[in-house]
Amino acid sequence: MNNQLKQGILLESGTNELEVLELGIDGKNCFGINVAKVREITSPVRVTKLPKHHPYIEGLIQLRDEILPVINLSLALGLPWENEDTGVFVVTEFNQMKVIFHVSWVNQIHRVSWEEIEKPSQMFQTMEGSLIGVIKKMDKIILLLDFEKILVDINPSVGITKERVQKTGSKEERATKRILIAEDSWILRKLIEETLIEAGYKQLSFFQDGQQAWDHLEEIYQKDKNQLKKYVELVITDIEMPRMDGLHFTKRIKEHEVFKELPVIIFSSLISDSLRHKGEQVGANAQITKPEIDKLVETMDRLIV
Structure with a gap:
């Protein structure tokens, strides 16, 4: 699988809406990322390991003409996941940086209003600072992650x-x-x-x-x-x-x-x-x-x- 995400799906500005890509690192938890941050979804490839690297970072890959870091999302969130050679690479761009997040799976894209997104409550205190909000969709809860916080945890200088x-x-x-x-x-x-x-x-x-x-x-x-x-x-x-x-x-x-x-x-x-x-x-x-x-x-x- 190597899918370029279509840009500009949500064309209107100021509608108080966003599109969220649902993804996960196990069969229990659903997480989300703003589609505006996603550039591409691709199958995982072998990474080049780095000496003395941060524990969240799996290594580097070359994606066409760019060298990009690969971050294991499960490790960044402190959740178990052992399938390093499987899953999906989600190529992201924000804060003028491109970073790949390694996840187990991606699912559908949800279009939601910010009015529907709740602030994290005390029940999510173990993830304090890592959540933007909580989205309730029928029989599931999607946790909208703060990916910028993950990057700052890895490298405070950014x-x-x-x-x-x-x-x-x-x-x-x-x-x-x-x-x-x-x-x-x-x-x-x-x-x-x-x-x-x-x-x-x-x-x-x-x-x-x-x-x-x-x-x-x-x-x-x-x-x-x-x-x-x-x-x-x-x-x-x-x-x-x-x-x-x-x-x-x-x-x-x-x-x-x-x-x-x-x-x-x-x-x-x-x-x-x-x-x-x-x-x-x-x-x-x-x-x-x-x-x-x-x-x-x-x-x-x-x-x-």
């Missing part, structure tokens, strides 16, 4: 760090600027807060998803719609978030009579040449790929300082 923002310096004029940030991962909220404070931004309001952030904006509108900049001067949003994703959140802002003047920066792992048009269609002022927080700060300066 994540958001203070070192990335230090070259931008800290500017006093940033301290009074009011920033609204929608990000579902508590780990990333903490990292973004620490790095933006390092850069001099002090007035930061964080929200767990687009719906929570939108509700806050509506409260501001009802209270003092003529003085919006007293409360928020710029919006930063992730894309993948339960209840309301960042594209739909951005679309709502840009279609609103008052909020449309707010600069919106999409800060997401899903910024690539093939997906950038989605942010453009909903009116985002800028799109920055994680973890380039130094570029995020530079863009914030350009839009509001």
Whole structure:
């Protein structure tokens, strides 16, 4: 099997929907990955082992003209699986990187609304930080995985760090600027807060998803719609978030009579040449790929300082 995934299946932008590829590493658990991150599905081939490699990494393969790492998803999730020579390779691309995940099987693609995706509860605390959300489909539960978190676990340097923002310096004029940030991962909220404070931004309001952030904006509108900049001067949003994703959140802002003047920066792992048009269609002022927080700060300066 060697299947190129058709790109652009979900053509509309800002519909608050996504397509999820169902996959697994045993017969019990169903996991999911956003189809926007998947480039290809292929049969496994022999990998080239690496000396002193991370335990999650099986090795390297050559896929046409590229050398790509292969990550064993079962090991990354701490689940047993011994069938190294079987299964499926899922070729992914996000954060401007291509990585292969070795899984046991892939199944169908589900089109779902972010409103249907629930935040992980305490029953999934053993996977804390590795889940974006939970999807209930008839007789099964699909766990939507945070694949970026897996990569950061393997190599922390590919994540958001203070070192990335230090070259931008800290500017006093940033301290009074009011920033609204929608990000579902508590780990990333903490990292973004620490790095933006390092850069001099002090007035930061964080929200767990687009719906929570939108509700806050509506409260501001009802209270003092003529003085919006007293409360928020710029919006930063992730894309993948339960209840309301960042594209739909951005679309709502840009279609609103008052909020449309707010600069919106999409800060997401899903910024690539093939997906950038989605942010453009909903009116985002800028799109920055994680973890380039130094570029995020530079863009914030350009839009509001």
